[in-house]
Each structure stands twice: as C-alpha cells, then as structure tokens.
Amino acid sequence: MIRLRDLFLVVTAFGGIVFGVMVPGWDKIGSPLVLYALMAILFLTFLDLDFKILFKLGRDQILEVAIWSAIKLMVLPILLWGLARLTVSEWALPALLLGGASAGVLAPFFASLLGSDVHRPIQIVVVTSLLIPLTLPVLVEVFLGHQLTIPFSDMFRLLCLMIFVPLAALPIARRLVPQVLDQVRRARFPLLLALIFLCNAGVFAPFSAFLRSHVGQALAALGLSSAVALISTAVGLAMGHLGGRLLNGATGAIILTFVNSMLIIVFASHFFGPRAPLLSAAYTFPFFFMIFPLRWAVRRLNAGADERKAVSPRT
Numbered sequence: 001m002i003r004l005r006d007l008f009l010v011v012t013a014f015g016g017i018v019f020g021v022m023v024p025g026w027d028k029i030g031s032p033l034v035l036y037a038l039m040a041i042l043f044l045t046f047l048d049l050d051f052k053i054l055f056k057l058g059r060d061q062i063l064e065v066a067i068w069s070a071i072k073l074m075v076l077p078i079l080l081w082g083l084a085r086l087t088v089s090e091w092a093l094p095a096l097l098l099g100g101a102s103a104g105v106l107a108p109f110f111a112s113l114l115g116s117d118v119h120r121p122i123q124i125v126v127v128t129s130l131l132i133p134l135t136l137p138v139l140v141e142v143f144l145g146h147q148l149t150i151p152f153s154d155m156f157r158l159l160c161l162m163i164f165v166p167l168a169a170l171p172i173a174r175r176l177v178p179q180v181l182d183q184v185r186r187a188r189f190p191l192l193l194a195l196i197f198l199c200n201a202g203v204f205a206p207f208s209a210f211l212r213s214h215v216g217q218a219l220a221a222l223g224l225s226s227a228v229a230l231i232s233t234a235v236g237l238a239m240g241h242l243g244g245r246l247l248n249g250a251t252g253a254i255i256l257t258f259v260n261s262m263l264i265i266v267f268a269s270h271f272f273g274p275r276a277p278l279l280s281a282a283y284t285f286p287f288f289f290m291i292f293p294l295r296w297a298v299r300r301l302n303a304g305a306d307e308r309k310a311v312s313p314r315t
Contacts, residue, residue, distance in 0.1 A: 016200030030202030133159035229286035
C-alpha cells in the first residue's frame with residue numbers, strides 16, 4: 001500500500017509546480033535557489049548511503065552491478081528515445097533524459113518493502129550516481145548534438161556540481177558536526193518536503209506562461225511518464241529472465257523504475273525547454289503507483305525461485 005508519507009510527497013511535488021506556475025514573479029525569487037535546493041535534497045538522501053559497499057563486491061557481483069548500471073544509464077534511455085522518436089517525436093529528448101537518470105536513493109527502500117534483495121540496489125545507486133555526470137551529457141551529445149548548441153562541458157560541470165558537492169559535504173559534516181547531522185536526519189522528511197516544493201516551484205516558474213496556455217502538455221506528460229515507468233519495469237523483468245542466474249529481474253525492475261527524477265528536473269530546466277522537466281516531474285505519480293504491479297511481479301519471481309529450490313534437490 002502507498003504510505004501517507006508517499007502521498008504527502010506526491011502532493012508536495014505537484015503543489016510546488018502549481019505554486020511556481022500560478023504565483024506571478026516567483027521565477028525571480030525561486031529560480032536562483034533551485035540548484036542549492038537540489039544539492040540539499042541530494043545531501044539528505046545520501047545520508048544513509050555507504051559508498052564503501054563498492055569495495056565489498058565479488059567478481060559475479062561486480063558483473064551484475066556493471067550490467068544493470070549500463071542498462072540503466074545507456075540502454076534504457078536509448079530505447080526510450082527511440083520509441084518516443086517513432087511515436088511522439090517532440091518528447092524524444094525528455095524521454096532520453098528521464099531514461100538516463102541514475103537509480104534513485106529510494107530504490108533500496110522499495111526493494112526491502114517488496115521483499116527483494118536490498119544490497120544490489122544500494123550498489124547500483126552508488127555506481128549510477130557517480131557515473132551520471134559523464135553518461136547523460138554523452139547521450140545528449142550523441143543523439144541530439146547536431147540539433148543543440150549546448151557545450152558538453154557545461155552539462156558535465158553542472159551535473160558534477162549537483163552530485164559531488166553533496167557527496168563531499170557528507171564526510172566533512174560527519175567529522176565536524178555529527179550531532180547536528182543526527183538532528184538533520186531526524187527532521188529529514190519535512191526538510192525534504194520543503195526543499196522539493198521550493199525546487200519544483202523554482203523550476204517551473206519561468207515556464208508559467210507556457211504551462212498555463214498548454215494544459216494538454218501536462219496531461220500528455222502524465223500519460224507518457226506512466227508509459228516510461230511501465231517500459232522500465234518490463235525491461236528490468238525481461239533482462240532478468242534473459243540473464244538467468246546472473247541477473248535478478250526484481251532488482252532490475254526496481255532500479256530501472258525508481259529513479260532520481262528530481263536531478264533530471266533541475267538539469268533539464270537549465271538547458272532545455274519546459275517539456276523535459278515537465279516529464280520528469282510528472283514521473284512522481286507513476287514512481288509511487290508502480291509499487292502495485294511490482295509487488296505482484298516480485299511475488300511471482302520469488303515463488304518461481306522457491307519452486308526451483310524445492311525441485312533441485314530431487315533432480
């Protein structure tokens with residue numbers, strides 16, 4: 001079931017969009033704060049991640065993490081871009097950006113909630129978070145470089161700033177102000193809500209005139225984001241089936257579905273028009289509702305694994 005906190009998060013995310021679109025002049029106040037708000041969000045969400053876990057991987061585990069990371073950062077965004085290019089070409093860039101998002105820090109939580117392995121999603125979150133400053137600009141340059149005049153270095157620099165400043169601040173805070181960090185951890189959820197509201201309001205305020213006159217674009221974004229979520233889940237389950245014992249389909253579906261869309265919202269708003277951040281913002285809805293089909297899928301996978309274990313001793 002969806003928790004009350006999740007509903008608060010969805011309402012807050014879309015409330016921020018509505019506030020930014022409807023309040024005149026908010027772009028002058030809120031937009032300059034967006035980058036700092038996102039870095040604060042990432043700092044809060046990285047609090048419980050242990051990056052040392054990468055040094056505890058065996059050979060088979062390294063291969064699985066590498067394959068899922070490659071699928072998440074390269075294969076899936078290219079697939080989504082191709083499908084969008086064939087069907088709704090104006091949404092191809094937003095689909096590429098959303099598909100190229102790193103695995104979200106909530107992925108391990110959802111893995112635990114769904115009864116799946118938790119350790120592999122944590123490792124994939126760490127790897128994809130470290131690699132996205134390189135992989136996302138490369139995707140944009142390769143597939144859209146002939147249409148855009150945005151320098152690769154600008155995109156790379158912004159993503160590095162958003163990812164590595166919060167990461168660098170973590171060990172410093174743990175060493176210098178551990179008591180303050182404990183208090184921040186206890187107040188993390190309301191702080192996240194306030195920052196997400198501020199971030200979304202600042203991102204969409206400059207596009208307020210466009211969104212007020214193109215309500216259909218918001219509805220289209222909801223439909224397309226739901227399609228992205230379903231395709232992402234299907235790819236994870238399919239790759240798990242094709243990968244045999246090497247790849248866990250539940251892990252794949254979870255890390256491909258529960259992504260860091262907030263990072264893409266801010267990144268896209270800096271370089272592209274309103275559709276790109278709008279699609280990633282709309283993904284907040286399927287992000288939480290996908291727990292229902294995933295719960296069914298994970299139960300089927302676990303039941304199949306139990307049956308194979310029961311049969312193997314007899315054969």
